[in-house]
Amino acid sequence: MKLCIMGAGAVGRSVAELAGDYGHTVTAFADSSSAVVDAGGIDVEQALAHKDEVGRVGEGDPADALGADYDVLVEATPTTLGDAEPGFSHVEAALQNDRHVVLANKGPVAERYDDLRALERESEGTVRFEATVAGAIPAIATIEGLDPDHVTAVRGVLNGTANFILTRMATEGLSYEHVLAEAQDLGVAEADPTFDVEGTDAALKCVILANVLYDGGYSLDDAEVDGISDVPASALELAREDGRTVRLIGEVSGGEVRVGPRLVPEHDTLAVTGTQNIVQLETEHAGRLNVSGRGAGGPETASAVLADVGRLPDK
Amino acid sequence: MKLCIMGAGAVGRSVAELAGDYGHTVTAFADSSSAVVDAGGIDVEQALAHKDEVGRVGEGDPADALGADYDVLVEATPTTLGDAEPGFSHVEAALQNDRHVVLANKGPVAERYDDLRALERESEGTVRFEATVAGAIPAIATIEGLDPDHVTAVRGVLNGTANFILTRMATEGLSYEHVLAEAQDLGVAEADPTFDVEGTDAALKCVILANVLYDGGYSLDDAEVDGISDVPASALELAREDGRTVRLIGEVSGGEVRVGPRLVPEHDTLAVTGTQNIVQLETEHAGRLNVSGRGAGGPETASAVLADVGRLPDK
Structure with missing residues (x-):
């Protein structure tokens, strides 16, 4: 699958690092201020080194990531309460484009579950969120x-x-x-x-x-x-x-x-x-x-994200 | 899904009893000496009462069950070693007819795994066997x-x-x-x-x-x-x-x-x-x-069988 990863904290980083190991390609990767996009697969190592050096994964606009070519949006931005933004809007954009969504961000699933399922019903994409509860544990x-x-x-x-x-x-x-x-x-x-x-x-x-x-x-x-x-x-x-x-x-x-x-x-x-x-x-x-x-940790939570990617139906 | 249950021990009985609760229909049910078959759904309670009274679930031939109309064969006959018969032949018949197979019988999965997978590759059916390891535990x-x-x-x-x-x-x-x-x-x-x-x-x-x-x-x-x-x-x-x-x-x-x-x-x-x-x-x-x-028990193991039925792809 082609992954668009939103969020470059511990979980987003680990998903990017491990994706190849599970047979997936990262075609877009964004943090709050930048993005790197490549339809053939981004250079994850370079993006993470860039993040460590200058504080951002690339030079593009974060919005570029959502417009990229991908099968699955991995929503790994920080959990926010109430309107669960900006995570919810990322998910909305992906579902409206008939993409699958896998969340590590608890906000949209805890605070706006019914909205999330309503968007899913109108979409050809599927929503999964194993990583939002207890990290590596398949609850x-x-x-x-x-x-x-x-x-x-x-x-x-x-x-x-x-x-x-x-x-x-x-x-x-x-x-x-x-x-x-x-x-x-x-x-x-x-x-x-x-x-x-x-x-x-x-x-x-x-x-x-x-x-x-x-x-x-x-x-x-x-x-x-x-x-x-x-x-x-x-x-x-x-x-x-x-x-x-x-x-x-x-x-x-x-x-x-x-x-x-x-x-x-x-x-x-x-x-x-x-x-x-x-x-x-x-x-x-x-x-x-x-x-x-x-119940927490970058690779542990990323492993739950990647398990969810594996459970998605082929469209 | 329409289920054909082979075996009327603790697990087969419980699968028959619980199937309706999970939205499935039992169209065939056999023990070692008899079978009851009904394309519209057998009367499970009656079959089990018959088993308790006279020692067999029905008056048909066990082979009738395998020839019935069903989507999933539930193989719950006793585990045997070596050639894993008669369970293996039941599974073979189902896969050759492009039916799915869910096993509670450990024999074919432990003793003839490669044969089992070879039959599955030639079939449109899928083989699952959660119930063979540790009952209710989703190993x-x-x-x-x-x-x-x-x-x-x-x-x-x-x-x-x-x-x-x-x-x-x-x-x-x-x-x-x-x-x-x-x-x-x-x-x-x-x-x-x-x-x-x-x-x-x-x-x-x-x-x-x-x-x-x-x-x-x-x-x-x-x-x-x-x-x-x-x-x-x-x-x-x-x-x-x-x-x-x-x-x-x-x-x-x-x-x-x-x-x-x-x-x-x-x-x-x-x-x-x-x-x-x-x-x-x-x-x-x-x-x-x-x-x-x-790790054991009729309803517990049946719940693993029914979880597997739920995981089968639609054909």
């Missing part, structure tokens, strides 16, 4: 395989930064502030960690799962969200004395979406450690299924 | 999504009976013979438990995984297999003093297939308990992925 494909009608609940640990902080607090007996600073030094938490520690990122993923389970209708406003910044070290100590620990759990069930710190048994399947994620599915006929692995 | 679909070329190893706990026995031996300090008898009473182990406790069943699953990873060439003869019947209670006791336990681990890596009892950390992801199964994938770009759940 969406597994739900599709089981059939969303036969999945009764989904819960899990969906934010690696929050899980790293809770794990360290529990094992070292340290305060939230201390571990957050440490996580920022290690690059596990961002300078502004709000999105991760207040539960917003996990909630967006749960909203996407709710849209898949209930065939749309959900956005961030429908989620009840509580973060981990108020969890005291003493709560983790008390939990441990009782053989339990605290995890930031997202849950979709009975039409509700909730994210918050919860007590779980210390060695429970849900109590993954460090930056690991886990998705737990309750099914009507197949019992409980658990899928765990790396 | 094959997950490997396909990642692309087998980028999966470097697969290991896991693939036999619930052996795992139940090892778990009970470890937690209760009981002998193999004692726990086996208990498992037989509970219906977790069969009267002749050889297939499970000697590692054959786990090995067949590993051989199937090897065929997927390495594009064929493997049969049971290529596996190095060791069972659990010689594991003494004292070994589990020693392991526990060291924070470890014993699991029957199957592994496919570096072109080799091995099954045997292995020491694993007591709270390791691989140390699932009771009849649970787990499949652990090592990937080139996405780190390690773990998928755990129910």
Whole structure:
């Protein structure tokens, strides 16, 4: 397939680097200020070197990328809330031109799912978004395989930064502030960690799962969200004395979406450690299924994007 | 889709019972001595009641089922080794008639994979076999999504009976013979438990995984297999003093297939308990992925069969 990659952060870069390995050609690649386009396949190495040197992938206009010759738009610009722009407009342009769309950007899938599906219905293109939930973990494909009608609940640990902080607090007996600073030094938490520690990122993923389970209708406003910044070290100590620990759990069930710190048994399947994620599915006929692995990271998330590209129908 | 179900054991029965729920119609259903065929859809409840009362699903000849009008053959007769008959001939007949085939029977996929793929190449039908490995766990679909070329190893706990026995031996300090008898009473182990406790069943699953990873060439003869019947209670006791336990681990890596009892950390992801199964994938770009759940059972395995039916291309 010919790929147009919008976004040159960790995920966009990794998709560009790995595409050839999966038999695809990158014909357009854009960041927020520039683009490089070549119908025969761009020189990915050169574009990334250019980005490292001068801060942009090429010398063209970003809009050139959307007008290029491609089969699949890979939307990997940063997640934005509300109108989910500019990601949503990129997706709209691609679908209106009957191209496929694979998203790593959570915004359009969490905030404007019904709009997205409406555009898809009018298009010959297909929309997929495995990479928006839990990185390398095939949550969406597994739900599709089981059939969303036969999945009764989904819960899990969906934010690696929050899980790293809770794990360290529990094992070292340290305060939230201390571990957050440490996580920022290690690059596990961002300078502004709000999105991760207040539960917003996990909630967006749960909203996407709710849209898949209930065939749309959900956005961030429908989620009840509580973060981990108020969890005291003493709560983790008390939990441990009782053989339990605290995890930031997202849950979709009975039409509700909730994210918050919860007590779980210390060695429970849900109590993954460090930056690991886990998705737990309750099914009507197949019992409980658990899928765990790396929930973030450039190559990990790119591998979910490329799995989606592989699942697209031939047009 | 119109389904022809060959085999009326736990899996075949459950596929018949659940098919309607997934939008499919059963047009033929056979056990080893009889068949019921109706192009408009058989009465599943009646066929199963007939089976319970007189030991056969209907009054027709089993061969009638293969000649019926259907889109997908569901091969759910018992797994046999060597020539994998009669399952293999059922599959051959379906593919020669350009029908799709979904297998729950491990025999043809483990013992005659290359023959199976050769028949598929000559057919307009597609062959799928998610249900042959670890019941409800989507092992094959997950490997396909990642692309087998980028999966470097697969290991896991693939036999619930052996795992139940090892778990009970470890937690209760009981002998193999004692726990086996208990498992037989509970219906977790069969009267002749050889297939499970000697590692054959786990090995067949590993051989199937090897065929997927390495594009064929493997049969049971290529596996190095060791069972659990010689594991003494004292070994589990020693392991526990060291924070470890014993699991029957199957592994496919570096072109080799091995099954045997292995020491694993007591709270390791691989140390699932009771009849649970787990499949652990090592990937080139996405780190390690773990998928755990129910590895056996009628509805659980039927759900994998029906997921495969859902993944078939429209012809």
